Amino acid sequence: xxxxxxxxxxxxxxxxxxxxxxxxxxxxxxxxxxxxxxxxxxxxxxxxxxxxxxxxxxxxxxxxxxxxxxxxxxxxxxxxxxxxxxxxxxxxxxxxxxxxxxxxxxxxxxxxxxxxxxxxxxxxxxxxxxxxxxxxxxxxxxxxxxxxxxxxxxxxxxxxxxxxxxxxxxxxxxxxxxxxxxxxxxxxxxxxxxxxxxxxxxxxxxxxxxxxxxxxxxxxxxxxxxxxxxxxxxxxxxxxxxxxxxxxxxxxxxxxxxxxxxxxxxxxxx
Amino acid sequence: xxxxxxxxxxxxxxxxxxxxxxxxxxxxxxxxxxxxxxxxxxxxxxxxxxxxxxxxxxxxxxxxxxxxxxxxxxxxxxxxxxxxxxxxxxxxxxxxxxxxxxxxxxxxxxxxxxxxxxxxxxxxxxxxxxxxxxxxxxxxxxxxxxxxxxxxxxxxxxxxxxxxxxxxxxxxxxxxxxxxxxxxxxxxxxxxxxxxxxxxxxxxxxxxxxxxxxxxxxxxxxxxxxxxxxxxxxxxxxxxxxxxxxxxxxxxxxxxxxxxxxxxxxxxxxxxxxxxxxxxxxxxxxxxxxxxxxxxxxxxxxxxxxxxxxxxxxxxxxxxxxxxxxxxxxxxxxxxxxxxxxxxxxxxxxxxxxxxxxxxxxxxxxxxxxxxxxxxxxxxxxxxxxxxxxxxxxxxxxxxxxxx
Numbered sequence: 001x002x003x004x005x006x007x008x009x010x011x012x013x014x015x016x017x018x019x020x021x022x023x024x025x026x027x028x029x030x031x032x033x034x035x036x037x038x039x040x041x042x043x044x045x046x047x048x049x050x051x052x053x054x055x056x057x058x059x060x061x062x063x064x065x066x067x068x069x070x071x072x073x074x075x076x077x078x079x080x081x082x083x084x085x086x087x088x089x090x091x092x093x094x095x096x097x098x099x100x101x102x103x104x105x106x107x108x109x110x111x112x113x114x115x116x117x118x119x120x121x122x123x124x125x126x127x128x129x130x131x132x133x134x135x136x137x138x139x140x141x142x143x144x145x146x147x148x149x150x151x152x153x154x155x156x157x158x159x160x161x162x163x164x165x166x167x168x169x170x171x172x173x174x175x176x177x178x179x180x181x182x183x184x185x186x187x188x189x190x191x192x193x194x195x196x197x198x199x200x201x202x203x204x205x206x207x208x209x210x211x212x213x214x215x216x217x218x219x220x221x222x223x224x225x226x227x228x229x230x231x232x233x234x235x236x237x238x239x240x241x242x243x244x245x246x247x248x249x250x251x252x253x254x255x256x257x258x259x260x261x262x263x264x265x266x267x268x269x270x
Numbered sequence: 271x272x273x274x275x276x277x278x279x280x281x282x283x284x285x286x287x288x289x290x291x292x293x294x295x296x297x298x299x300x301x302x303x304x305x306x307x308x309x310x311x312x313x314x315x316x317x318x319x320x321x322x323x324x325x326x327x328x329x330x331x332x333x334x335x336x337x338x339x340x341x342x343x344x345x346x347x348x349x350x351x352x353x354x355x356x357x358x359x360x361x362x363x364x365x366x367x368x369x370x371x372x373x374x375x376x377x378x379x380x381x382x383x384x385x386x387x388x389x390x391x392x393x394x395x396x397x398x399x400x401x402x403x404x405x406x407x408x409x410x411x412x413x414x415x416x417x418x419x420x421x422x423x424x425x426x427x428x429x430x431x432x433x434x435x436x437x438x439x440x441x442x443x444x445x446x447x448x449x450x451x452x453x454x455x456x457x458x459x460x461x462x463x464x465x466x467x468x469x470x471x472x473x474x475x476x477x478x479x480x481x482x483x484x485x486x487x488x489x490x491x492x493x494x495x496x497x498x499x500x501x502x503x504x505x506x507x508x509x510x511x512x513x514x515x516x517x518x519x520x521x522x523x524x525x526x527x528x529x530x531x532x533x534x535x536x537x538x539x540x541x542x543x544x545x546x547x548x549x550x551x552x553x554x555x556x557x558x559x560x561x562x563x564x565x566x567x568x569x570x571x572x573x574x575x576x577x578x579x580x581x582x583x584x585x586x587x588x589x590x591x592x593x594x595x596x597x598x599x600x601x602x603x604x605x606x607x608x609x610x611x612x613x614x615x616x617x618x619x620x621x622x623x624x625x626x627x628x629x630x631x632x633x634x635x636x637x638x639x640x641x642x643x644x645x646x647x648x649x650x651x652x653x654x655x656x657x658x659x660x661x662x663x664x665x666x667x668x669x670x671x672x673x674x
Contacts, residue, residue: 012390016384102368104340106363268346
């Protein structure tokens with residue numbers, strides 16, 4: 001617990017590191033902040049074209065009130081979750097490595113850069129989900145399940161940060177971790193029903209339904225929650241609530257514990 | 271009360287000859303001997319720093335003093351032993367660490383203050399003082415990548431000393447910036463100290479150590495060589511350095527002298543400073559009894575031999591001069607001699623001076639030999655001299671005006 005209170009004591013540093021990251025990110029670019037919109041927009045366009053138009057994918061069901069079946073919106077409801085998770089995990093790894101020179105000069109909790117990075121990714125996620133929310137609101141498709149959104153963000157943050165922290169500290173000792181993570185995230189992206197609806201998954205392996213296996217993936221659950229919020233307007237099952245909460249909190253605690261143990265004398269390794 | 275307590279601390283570093291940093295290597299090298307060498311940067315170091323005191327860490331490069339400072343700062347954890355500190359620590363291991371080149375001076379002040387553990391509100395309160403001290407008002411809103419290195423350093427120092435630390439750890443950094451800024455830094459440190467800030471200082475500038483530090487720890491190859499009052503330890507350290515220097519080139523002086531000066535009637539071989547206890551010292555202490563011992567060699571008789579001694583300031587101003595005409599009847603005209611010029615109450619303020627020795631024939635005014643301008647170090651003893659030198663006067667008793 002002392003680790004958490006110490007990080008809390010350095011919250012202003014986290015704020016400043018995040019601010020530094022944001023301020024310097026788009027310096028000297030003509031479009032500046034617009035890039036934070038153009039990037040996800042381009043991904044969305046590509047996926048919509050390839051999977052929605054060429055491969056004729058459709059949403060599992062039309063949105064809650066039947067207002068829309070636009071595949072791009074359905075896709076986006078999952079994509080922002082992925083972007084946030086992906087950005088937090090990879091960002092934590094780079095952030096720790098990049099703060100090596102600083103950690104050798106000044107003492108501060110080494111988790112701060114990763115947390116600051118999470119804050120910047122969170123801002124991006126807020127922009128993306130905010131746009132989605134506005135569009136859905138205009139379509140009249142935003143119900144009471146929007147109350148689920150804050151919990152979704154909190155749990156997803158805990159989950160992603162726990163994984164990111166643990167991986168970032170191992171990456172300091174073995175730089176292979178970053179490469180393995182790139183591959184792993186690539187696999188995970190396609191193993192998660194983001195660009196395709198879960199309903200297209202069929203078949204069995206060793207007598208277990210493949211769909212069940214896919215649904216056990218916490219990211220798949222987060223994506224499903226996001227679609228509950230922004231698309232279908234339904235509530236997740238009690239099992240999903242309990243399971244995802246437990247998994248997220250546990251992942252965070254274990255990740256933080258690993259990080260604290262391994263980062264005890266990290267400065268000399270960086 | 272001691273605010274820093276270092277108890278029996280050892281620190282081991284692993285110097286990887288070829289670090290196994292990929293998974294393949296872990297498997298291929300599994301079971302073999304580890305490919306790193308162990309290096310003990312600190313061994314069983316213990317020291318205590320009292321509150322509101324200034325503690326100096328001195329020693330050769332690589333003696334472990336910077337590692338010790340980093341261990342105190344919490345950047346490195348000791349391999350064994352314990353470090354206890356009380357109060358907020360601000361470490362100045364490198365000025366402007368964490369400055370982001372693309373951000374403006376103002377943004378960097380907030381960032382750097384946050385790195386040193388300050389809240390936004392605290393930084394707001396200190397902001398004006400920081401900018402004023404740095405003298406960078408005009409440039410505060412330009413990106414720091416456009417700053418000169420001097421400006422960079424000024425801003426960094428200014429932030430670090432204004433964050434109101436209870437313990438300030440400083441590594442060599444005050445040896446930067448122009449003369450004027452350096453003096454301001456030192457003044458500010460003295461100020462902080464009088465406000466109760468504890469300062470630990472790593473430096474090679476013995477003048478700063480002598481003037482600022484109460485206690486000094488002399489490190490050598492990771493172990494504590496000596497510990498104690500600043501004057502004593504620095505004295506020991508300097509004489510050790512001088513001895514090593516002498517040991518490294520013992521014959522230099524002798525041979526060079528012989529070759530160059532074969533033709534001179536009088537050759538000045540050098541001088542030594544003798545302190546009040548009669549020992550050879552590497553510097554003179556203000557207020558102490560100091561003798562300047564001059565050695566020379568006479569190879570031919572000279573009409574009126576004269577040894578002239580001049581003390582100059584660093585800027586070349588002649589401060590004092592005195593001459594000796596040895597009595598030719600008392601000593602042989604050929605041979606090696608020495609003489610002491612004793613000063614009972616050494617009047618010069620601490621600083622660097624230049625000593626000149628000239629041998630001449632006073633009858634013909636012919637200069638026979640000149641001992642190259644040699645720096646002479648004066649350090650403060652327990653005796654304080656403000657200004658350049660002590661007038662050695664005494665004040666009489668105070669009497670009312672108008673009374674006979």
